[in-house]
Amino acid sequence: MRELPLVLLSPGFGKTRSSLTGLAEDLASRGYVVAAISHTHENVATVFPGGRTATCTACRVEPHDQAFWDKVGAIRAADVSFVLDRLTGPRPMWKKGSRLIDPARIAMAGHSVGGASSVAALLKDPRIKAGMNIDGLAVVPVPTSGLGKPFLFLGSQATRTPGGQEAASWETAWRHLTGWKRWLVVVGAEHASFTDISLLGEQAGMDTGAKLSAARSMEITRAYVAAFLDLHLRGTPQPLLDRASARFPEVKICAVEQKSCA
Template identity: 35%
Template sequence: MFRRWMLLLFVPFLASTGVAQAAEPVVPRLPAPTGPHAVGVTELHLVDSVRPDPGSPTRTREVMVSVFYPAGEVGGYPEAPQMTRKAAEWFATTDTVILHPELSSTKDKVGWAATRTHAHTGAPARPGRRPVVLYSPGFGDPRTLGTGVAEELASRGFVVVTMDHPGETSLVEFPGGRVRTILELNGRNPGTDPAAFRAMITTRLADTRLVLDRLEKLAEGENPDAEHRPLPKNLGRALEPHRIGMYGHSAGGTTAAEAMHEDPRIDAAVNLEGFLDYLPEQPGQAGELLPIVRAGTGRPLLLWGTDGYRTERYDRAWSAMLARSPERTCRRQLGDATHWVFTDFGAVAPQLEAAGLMTGAQRKSLIGAISPAKSVPAVRDGVVAFFTRTLRR
């Protein structure tokens, strides 16, 4: 989960790998959602006025989220970009060199800012209360790399709220163009520093509580956006705050599982290849299991990993979770795949390989050898099926 972090400390520049260069910038395309509903999207700036930001105690904690939902009329409402221009510029220069070295040869050759979603900005929501599902991304990754699954869920009748975790996410842009980046961590490594790992999870859990609190206000008819920007018509009335699920990738999967344990408002969770233990205090020791593992759970939990990223650490903690709550926990494995197949890279990496911007070895390192024709519907359908079974009652 954190192997790329070390590049922040030791690799200021990655040399060219000799991969063929595309003549024009390649614009990745996200597969369209397959559900019966058109999709709308809006963003919210949420502020926790009583919680200091862990990266800067002199300011209060603030979080950016995107809300995807089944839309009514979408004519005249443009399709949203996957990333803002500032986020795309950062992704093209910093993320591709530091966080995802498999993308090192794509620098300045991919039009990340031109990638469009299938969600219409500000479109009115379809009438009717619907289950709500939260998404937390992996360490360093922006919420926008989870767009495909979020759109699929929305097209199938869910309201999906994807969140960033400022100061840890690669780049978060706030209203007015202000940004925060992962460089604020100043060399603290959650992959090797037990205290940093615990602090990261603690912050993410508090961010989740903030989002849930504000969604309750939204469902009651209030506007939780810090700037009180106009909301899409019917958005608040589209939320069913008593049917809530959460899923996450990597550190986001850790967050989803533990958030369900700590917050009774979360009815079901999907952990997409996230750890279920803390880092050990001493090398060679086993890490302390998360509270959800030690206590067990009476609510549905899906642990979903890949054969290419499976390790003894995962097996120990995940097996303990299954042993503690065998009737409520299930485990799945996606073959010929690895860690980032659960994100939009599952669809995008093969496009970059086809354009000559990524070698086969780089693609396999990022998502595995699995074809997007298999992986994209497998991941989307698996997440949708789980929440359909657990939240629609």
């Protein structure tokens, strides 16, 4: 019986899928099948079953201009479609587990350029029903013709508040998102706060620049990612996405046109 929704996770540029392990484990505990992708030649190292290791070729490419990010988005979208083919196609690699996946309930979430690339994947693959950009510049543009699938922006208040210079790419994308959409910022978070890098760094005594503890930022990330997925893949109403929460006062819902968050 195909009853479990599938979530695809895409990490930041140069990062492996392990940077999203905490989020993946939480989603799995909530009844989602989770596929985290290490994009070959675009992360520190990808080790294949036969022992071959592919390093980060893309890390040595300059400049990181729009043409570069367009290519990254296209390659990541192709990676995502390939993974979907292997999980839900007629000859799946995961033979027992694939029978549990509901191919009508698939979403993608990513951190940094992984979040930006979710736009490319949503445009390319009709199987993906909803997407999320977690604190990534919107370097993969939303076409002026629009994107009608549900989309969530979740980022740090310092850099992603509407009206700020670093939020400009989100504002451009926002104008062309024609379906359900939300823009949320987290007070005290910084770029790594939404990943395991923050947790491990804090444990190692590293200062990531965040004012919010790593454990708290992970709790917030898990709660809001799950709320978005529960709403759009399970049809469960989520007040958490519609109004300020006493449980998570650090999270502000933004009124983009008014350039304010509360």
